[in-house]
Amino acid sequence: MSVNQANASVHDKTDIQLSVRNLCVDYITSNGDVRAVSNVSFDIGRGEVFGLAGESGCGKSTVAFSVCRLHKPPAFISGGEIIFNGRDILKFDDEQLREYRWKESAMVFQSAMNSLNPVLTLEEQFCDVLLAHTNMTRQECIKRAGQLLEVVDIHPSRLSDYPHQFSGGMRQRLVIAIALALNAKLIIMDEPTTALDVVVQREILQKIYQLKEEFGFSILFITHDISLMVEFCDRIGIMYAGELAEVAPAKNILTKPNHPYTEGLGNAFPPLHGEKKRLVGIPGTPLNLFEVPVGCRFQARCPYVKDICRKEYCKLTEVAPGEFSACHLHKDGIVDIIALEKQPVQG
Amino acid sequence: MGFILRRLVFYFGAFLVAVVINFFLPRMMPGDPVDAMLAQGARFTAEQIANLRLTFGVDQPLYQQFFTYLGDVFTLELGHSTFFSNMPVSEVLANAFGWTLFLTGTATILAFMFGATLGIVAAWYRGGKFDSIASPLSLVLQATPQLVFGIVVLFSLGVTWDLIPISYAYDPELTPDFTSWEFLKNVLLHAVGPIFCIFIVQLGGFLVPMRNNMINLLNEDYITMGKAKGLSNIRVMLNYGARNAILPSVTALSMALGFVVGGALVVEVIFNYQGLGSVLFNAIVNRDYQLIQGQLLIMTVFMLAFNFLADVLYVFLDPRLRKGGK
Numbered sequence: 116m117s118v119n120q121a122n123a124s125v126h127d128k129t130d131i132q133l134s135v136r137n138l139c140v141d142y143i144t145s146n147g148d149v150r151a152v153s154n155v156s157f158d159i160g161r162g163e164v165f166g167l168a169g170e171s172g173c174g175k176s177t178v179a180f181s182v183c184r185l186h187k188p189p190a191f192i193s194g195g196e197i198i199f200n201g202r203d204i205l206k207f208d209d210e211q212l213r214e215y216r217w218k219e220s221a222m223v224f225q226s227a228m229n230s231l232n233p234v235l236t237l238e239e240q241f242c243d244v245l246l247a248h249t250n251m252t253r254q255e256c257i258k259r260a261g262q263l264l265e266v267v268d269i270h271p272s273r274l275s276d277y278p279h280q281f282s283g284g285m286r287q288r289l290v291i292a293i294a295l296a297l298n299a300k301l302i303i304m305d306e307p308t309t310a311l312d313v314v315v316q317r318e319i320l321q322k323i324y325q326l327k328e329e330f331g332f333s334i335l336f337i338t339h340d341i342s343l344m345v346e347f348c349d350r351i352g353i354m355y356a357g358e359l360a361e362v363a364p365a366k367n368i369l370t371k372p373n374h375p376y377t378e379g380l381g382n383a384f385p386p387l388h389g390e391k392k393r394l395v396g397i398p399g400t401p402l403n404l405f406e407v408p409v410g411c412r413f414q415a416r417c418p419y420v421k422d423i424c425r426k427e428y429c430k431l432t433e434v435a436p437g438e439f440s441a442c443h444l445h446k447d448g449i450v451d452i453i454a455l456e457k458q459p460v461q462g
Numbered sequence: 463m464g465f466i467l468r469r470l471v472f473y474f475g476a477f478l479v480a481v482v483i484n485f486f487l488p489r490m491m492p493g494d495p496v497d498a499m500l501a502q503g504a505r506f507t508a509e510q511i512a513n514l515r516l517t518f519g520v521d522q523p524l525y526q527q528f529f530t531y532l533g534d535v536f537t538l539e540l541g542h543s544t545f546f547s548n549m550p551v552s553e554v555l556a557n558a559f560g561w562t563l564f565l566t567g568t569a570t571i572l573a574f575m576f577g578a579t580l581g582i583v584a585a586w587y588r589g590g591k592f593d594s595i596a597s598p599l600s601l602v603l604q605a606t607p608q609l610v611f612g613i614v615v616l617f618s619l620g621v622t623w624d625l626i627p628i629s630y631a632y633d634p635e636l637t638p639d640f641t642s643w644e645f646l647k648n649v650l651l652h653a654v655g656p657i658f659c660i661f662i663v664q665l666g667g668f669l670v671p672m673r674n675n676m677i678n679l680l681n682e683d684y685i686t687m688g689k690a691k692g693l694s695n696i697r698v699m700l701n702y703g704a705r706n707a708i709l710p711s712v713t714a715l716s717m718a719l720g721f722v723v724g725g726a727l728v729v730e731v732i733f734n735y736q737g738l739g740s741v742l743f744n745a746i747v748n749r750d751y752q753l754i755q756g757q758l759l760i761m762t763v764f765m766l767a768f769n770f771l772a773d774v775l776y777v778f779l780d781p782r783l784r785k786g787g788k
Contacts, residue, residue: 183690216692229683233782234705243701244691277781293691 131198132333133159133182133220133301138195140177140186149404151177151190153357156431159301164327164334166348166365168341168380170401174357175337176225179305182335183216200300218248220301221294223287226310230290231278237264238274241293248297263292267322284315291323295330303335308343320347342384345369350437353377356402356412359431362439373440375417411443419444465783469773473766480766484758485531488751494520495544498749518544520751535759541752545744551756554741559723559760561631562737565653565730566722569660574715576661577668581711582704584669585676586695597673604666611659612732619655626655629734656733660726664718668711675707682706709780716772720765 140152152174159165167175180186182197184204197204204215224230232240241260245251251259261271267288269281278286287307294302304323308316324347327334338344344351345365352362353376361374372378379397399416408414411424423443431441493501496514500506506514515521519530534541540551577600584593620628632638632648639645679685680703688702723738730739738757745753777783 185686185690187686213692213694216690218692222687222690224683224687226683230687232684232688232702232706234780235701236781243693243697247691247693247697279782290687 143189169354221299225306480762545748573664581672600666720768
C-alpha cells in the first residue's frame with residue numbers, strides 16, 4: 116500500500132484531529148451481509164471542515180455515526196481504524212467510549228425537531244451532559260448553559276422551557292449549543308440544515324462557521340447538497356456506493372472534478388451565475404450493494420467507461436497534490452474530464 | 463385551567479349516563495329480591511310477599527322508582543340492602559371497601575411497578591434472552607383467566623402445601639385491631655394468595671405495552687443524542703426512554719386503579735374474601751337492587767375520578783400538553 120494512497124490528507128501528522136483508516140461497516144440482512152461502507156479513509160485536520168457528500172444511501176451517515184460508534188444493529192464495524200488524537204476509538208471499552216462521546220466529538224443530528232428530549236427542560240438537557248463529563252456543580256452547569264444559549268443568540272431565561280416551545284431553527288441552534296457544551300474538538304454534523312428552509316439554513320450555517328472560527332473545532336459535515344458544501348467546507352469527500360470516489364479541496368470539486376461521478380453531480384446543480392444550461396442528471400440508479408461488480412462501482416453509469424473499469428478495481432489514489440481519485444482514467448492521467456466535457460452530452 | 467374545567471364537565475355528563483344505566487341494568491335481570499328469596503327456599507304467605515314488595519319498593523312503577531333513585535343518588539342516600547339483613551347499603555359497602563382497596567390496589571400497583579420495569583428492561587435488551595422469555599410469558603399469563611390462577615394457587619399453596627390460608631381476610635377468631643402486629647401479619651398472610659392471582663394476571667397488561675412503546679421510542683433521535691452525549695446507559699434508558707414511554711402506561715394504570723373498587727370478583731369469591739367483589743356477587747345473586755346500585759355507583763365514581771387523575775397527571779408528565787388547553 117503506497118503512502119499517498121492511504122492518506123487522503125494534506126496535513127502533516129501532528130495536525131490531524133481525526134483519521135479514518137479503511138473503515139468498513141456491514142449491515143446484517145436476511146440475504147447476507149451488505150458492506151455499506153467499504154475501505155473509507157480520510158483525515159480531518161484541526162479546525163478543518165471536511166464534507167462528505169453523496170446520494171441517499173451512499174453510506175455517508177453511516178460513516179458519521181461510526182465515528183462516535185453510534186451505529187445501531189444490524190450495522191457493525193467490520194474493519195478499519197478510527198484514530199482520534201492518536202487513539203483508536205474502535206478499541207475503547209464502554210467507559211472510555213462514554214467519556215469520549217461529546218467531550219471529544221459531539222454530534223448535531225439531521226432532525227432538529229426530534230433530537231431534543233421532549234419531556235425534559237433545556238436546563239436538564241444541558242446539565243445532564245455537563246454533569247456526566249465534568250465535576251461542575253449544578254449551579255455552575257446552569258450558568259454555563261446560560262452562556263451557551265447566549266452564544267447561539269437565545270435568551271438564557273428560556274432554559275426552563277421545553278423543546279416544543281422553540282421553532283425548528285431555534286431547536287437546531289439549541290442542539291448546536293449543547294454540542295459546544297464541552298468544547299468538543301470535533302463536531303459531526305449530519306445534514307444539520309436539511310429539515311430547515313433556505314433562510315434559516317443560511318443563518319445556521321453562518322452561526323456554525325462563526326463558532327468554528329471562535330472555538331477552533333473541526334467539523335465533519337454531511338450533506339447531499341453539494342453547492343452548500345462547496346461554500347462551507349475546506350475539503351470534500353464524494354462517496355458513491357459506500358466508497359470514497361474522490362477527495363479534493365472544496366474549491367476544485369466542481370470546477371475540476373477528478374471522478375466522473377463528481378462531474379455528474381456538478382452537472383445536476385444549476386449555476387447561480389452565467390448562462391442558463393440544461394441540467395443533466397446521472398443516468399441509471401444507485402448500485403445495489405448485493406450486486407457489487409468486478410472493477411469500478413460506477414462503471415454502469417459512467418459515460419467514460421473503459422475495459423479496465425470492468426476488470427480492475429481502482430483504489431483512491433493521489434492524482435494531484437491534495438487531490439485523490441478512485442478512477443482509472445484519472446489515475447493514469449489518460450483523460451482530462453474538462454476536455455471530455457466539451458463533447459456533446461446526451462440530455 | 464380551561465382544560466381541567468372542560469374535563470370536569472365531561473365527567474359530569476358521563477356520571478349522569480352511568481347513573482341511569484346503573485339503575486336499569488340490575489332491573490333488566492329476570493326476577494326481583496322477593497323472587498330471589500323464594501328461590502332460595504324462603505316460605506312466605508301471599509300477604510307477606512306483598513308486604514315485602516311494598517317494603518322494598520319494587521311494587522311501584524319503574525319510572526317512579528327511577529325518580530326516587532335519582533333523588534337518593536344526589537342526596538347520597540343509598541338505601542338498605544335486602545340481602546344483608548336490611549343493613550344500610552353504605553355500611554355494607556364501607557365494610558368491604560377497605561379490604562378490596564387493599565387487595566386489588568396493592569396487586570395493581572405491584573403489577574404496574576414490576577410490569578413497567580420489566581418492560582423497560584425487555585425493550586432495552588430487545589431480542590435478548592430476557593425479552594424472549596418474559597414478553598411472551600407475560601402474554602400467556604395475561605390471557606389466563608383469574609379463575610385458573612385462583613384455583614391453582616388455592617389448591618397448591620393453600621390446600622396441598624398448606625402455606626397460605628384458603629379463606630377470609632383474617633382468622634375469624636381474631637378481633638380486628640389494626641395496631642397489633644399479630645393481626646396485621648395475619649391479614650398479610652391471608653392476602654398473599656389473592657394478591658398474587660390478581661397481580662400475575664395484570665402483569666402482562668403493563669409489561670407488553672411498556673415494552674412496545676419503549677421499542678418504538680428507542681429509534682427516536684433524542685435517544686441517539688442521549689447516547690451520543692456520553693450519558694450512562696441507565697440515564698438514557700430511564701430519562702430519555704422510559705420517561706417518554708411511560709405516558710400511555712400512566713393512563714393504563716389509572717384505568718386499572720379505577721377498576722380496583724370493582725373488586726376482583728372471581729378471586730374474592732374463590733378465596734372467600736370479604737371485599738366488594740364478594741358483595742357484588744351476592745347482591746346480584748339475590749337481586750339486591752339497592753346494593754347493586756350502590757356498588758355500581760362507587761365503581762362509576764372511582765372510574766371517573768381516576769380517569770380525571772390520569773388527565774391531570776398527563777398534563778404534569780407531558781409538557782407538550784400544558785399549553786394545549788388554551
